Amino acid sequence: MKLNFIKNSSLKIRLAGSILLVAISILSVMFVINFIISRNFMFNNIEQNARNLTTARINELEKILKPLEKIPAGIAAFLESEDISREDIYTIIPRFLAANDDVYGICIAFEPVKKGDKATLDAPYFFKDKGSINDLNVKDSYDYTIWDWYQIPKMMNKAMWSEPYFDEGAGDVLMLTYSVPWYKEVNGNRILQGIVTVDLALDKLQKIVSSTKILDDGYAFLISKKGTFLTYKNSDVLLHQTIFSIADEYQKPEYREIGKKMIAGESGFADIDEFDTGENFRLFYAPVKVNSWSMGLMIPKDELFADVSELNFLLYFIGLVGIGLLTFFTFMITSRLTKPLKLVSTIASEVASGNIKSAKSSIIELTESNKQIDLMMNIDKNQIKDETVLLLRSFYIMLEGLDSLTQRVRLAVIQIVSSNNVINSSVKELEEAITTQAASTGEVTASANEINNNVNSLSVSVNKFSDNIVNADQLLNEGIEYIEEIRKAMDSIVNLTNSMVNKLNLISRKTSNINKVTSTIAGIADRTNLISLNAAIEAEKAGDFGTGFGVIAREIRRLSDNTSNSLMEIESIVNEVQNSVDDGVTSIKDFSIEAKKSYNYVNSVAEKLSRIIDFNKNLNPEFDEVNSKIQFQLESAGQISDSMIHLSSNAAHLKDTLKEFLSISQKLNEAVVSLRDSVKQFNL
Known part of the structure; x- marks a missing residue:
């Protein structure tokens, strides 16, 4: 719907809309690119x-843990190399403990000594409590041999860190224990003597990890090599949950996959939802290599992109203000640019409606009111850079050519109408002559028949010549009179045929003049077509500005094509008229020849009849000769009758030809009327 609205709007709206659409598209692309680049940069x-913060915290943890590992290892080495008494233990161990601030407690758990069915336990434990060092024996609190910190290093035969636990009865705090087994050589065999441990209070690690902050709500946590949470912001999770139990409880399989990677000693990033709040976080995890733990840093995504969102909001605001200003100035500029085009559109509408005079007046008024346009209208078109002025100039040139063309077409139409009227008048005169000729031919035919009858009677009279010589003389005199009438009729026929030939020749010359006129109009139509083609090319160069001008150019070309088609029809009609006239001239000439032959026959008959009269007195001796000549006269009368019939047939054919010519002339008149109506559309 919006696109249709833009397409049906004015050029100003479409131009401004296109500019704004491009500008908004560019700004949108810039916003998207800026957002992506800013986000990636921030990300x-x-x-x-x-990475840096997590590495720093891990290094800080390792700075605590690595020195702690050396303490039980040194004590175990000392116990293996020296035989010390119980009193020495109670003297030396407190010194170690006092010298290390990070150590909570140190224990030397001896391997139980069996005496009968009983095993003797001994595990002196030294720990800090409110700034002082106290001691107790773990055996009094529980059987330490079943605890992980004792039995796992014993079974694995290597030093290792325990899982976090609450040491009830031996410090009553959450702690971690690093255990180192120590041995004695007995008969060449290394015999386990016990486990030396150093305890680290978990609260110290918790303080280090919990002090790790990123953004406002970011935090860090620490898990053991089994996935147990050593530190977490929610204390209910500590020691009671592993990352795998949380994955099962809250149905978050991604926690299980991340947990596997963390306890495997891998590092990397992952997107997760916090299991207890559902907030989106970006997690970075890395291993604490000294004891196979893993540390995770939770980065809140909403805070991660807060600065980017704020920056983009500012850019959006600036972009909207810029688009508003761009909209204002775009409409100002497009209004100024399209103002002349509105006038061009008005001129094109006037041309389309045929009001050429008004269109020329509008262009002249515009050039008179704008000196710059008036100046550019009078220079070479190749020097004009303004498409609007170039379009106006082309319009004006086209209107001048169209004005001249229509004037010449009107003159040609007048000439054609005049010639057509002359042709119609000549055809009517020829039709009247043919009618007169037909009447004369009828009279000649009647006279010929009468001669034939008289000659027959003469033949009978000759047979009765001896009895009716007086009657024969009278009949011969009557025959001479009839022959004189035939001679007069033949003279009239010859004169009529000559008149018909002259009139047909006149029609032929007029149709030749029509051909010249149609040739002139055809030249005008070709030039019109060339003008319309040049106008279409100029409109194409003007682009969208020349759309209306292109419509006018196509209308002019259509008028030129219609004119060419009408001229072709006129030329065809004129050719048919000329052919008909030529046929008529040929027929009349043939008729004239036959008439002259008949005239000669009549003269011959008259001469012979005169001789008959002259030699009437000698008819008896020459009766046979007279009888044969009468027979010859009968044959001549038959030839005259046949010639009259042929002449009548030619006259009828000529009359049909003239009717056809009148029909063609009517078509020519209709074509001229159509051409005249087309020209009348233009108000010059």
Whole structure:
């Protein structure tokens, strides 16, 4: 719907809309690119900070843990190399404990000594309590041999860190224990003598990890090599939950996959939802290599992109203000640019409606009111850079050519109408002559028949010549009179045929003049077509500005094509008229020849009849000769009758030809009327 609205709007709206659409598209692309680049930059920066911060905290933990590992290892080595008494233990161990601030407690758990069915336990434990060092024996609190910190290093035969636990009865705090087994050589065999441990209070690690902050709500946590939470912001999770139990409880399989990677000693990033709040976080995890733990840093995504969102909001606001200003100035500029085009559109409408005079007046008024346009209208078109002025100039040139063309077409139409009227008048005169000729031919035919009858009677009279010589003389005199009438009729026929030939020749010359006129109009039509083609080319160069001008150019070309088609029809009609006239001239000439032959026959008959009269007195001796000549006269009368019949047939054919010519002339008149109506559309 919006696209249709733009397409049906004015050029100003479409131009401004197109500019705004391009500008908005560019700004949108810039916003998207800026958002992506800013987000990636912020993302990479935060991730790098997360790596650095996590690495720093892990290094801080290792600075605590690695020295602690050396304490039980040193004590175990000392116990293996020296035989010390119980009193020495109570003297030396407190010194170690006092010298290390990070150590909560140290224990030397001896391997139980069996005496009969009983095993003797001994595990002196030294720990800090409110700034002082106390001691107790773990055996009094529980059987330490079943605890992980004792039995796992014993079974694995290597030093290791325990899982976090609450040491009830031996410090009553959450702690971690690093255990180192120590041995004695007995008969060449290394015999386990006990486990030396150092305890680290978990609260110290918790303080270090909980002090790790990123953004406002980011935090860190620590899990053991079994996935147990050593530190977490929610204390209910500590020691009671592993990352795998949380995955099962809250149905978050991604926690299980991340947990596997963390306890495997891998590092990397992952997107997760916090299991207890559902908030989106970006997690970075890395191993604590000294004891196979893993540390995770939770980065809140909403805070991660807060600065980017704020920056983009500011850019959006600036973009909207810019689009508003761009809209204002775009409409101002397009209004100024399209103002002349509105006038061009008005001129094109006037031309389309045939009001050429008004269109020329509008262009002249515009050039008179705008000196710059008036100046450019009078220079070479190749020097004009303004498409609007170039379009106006082309319009004006086209209107001048169209004005001249229509004037010449009107003159040609007048000439054709005049010639057509002359042709019609000549055809009517020829039709009247043919009618007169037909009447004369009828009279000649009647006279010929009468001569034939008289000659027959003469033949009978000759047979009765001897009895009716007086009657024969009278009949011969009557025959001479009839022959004189035939001679007069033949003279009239010859004169009529000559008149018909002259009139047909006149029609032929007029149709030749029509051909010249149609040739002139055809030249005008070709030039019109060339003008319309040039106008279409100029409209194409003007682009969208020349759309209306292109419509006018096509209308002019259509008028030129219609004119060419009408001229072709006129030329065809004129050719048919000329052919008909030529046929008529040929027929009349043939008729004239036959008439002259008949005239000669009549003269011959008259001469012979005169001789008959002259030699009437000698008819008896020459009766046979007279009888034969009468027979000859009968044959001549038959030839005259046949010639009259042929002449009548030619006259009828000529009359049909003239009717056809009148029909063609009517078509020519209709074509001229159509051409005249087309020209009348233009108000010059």
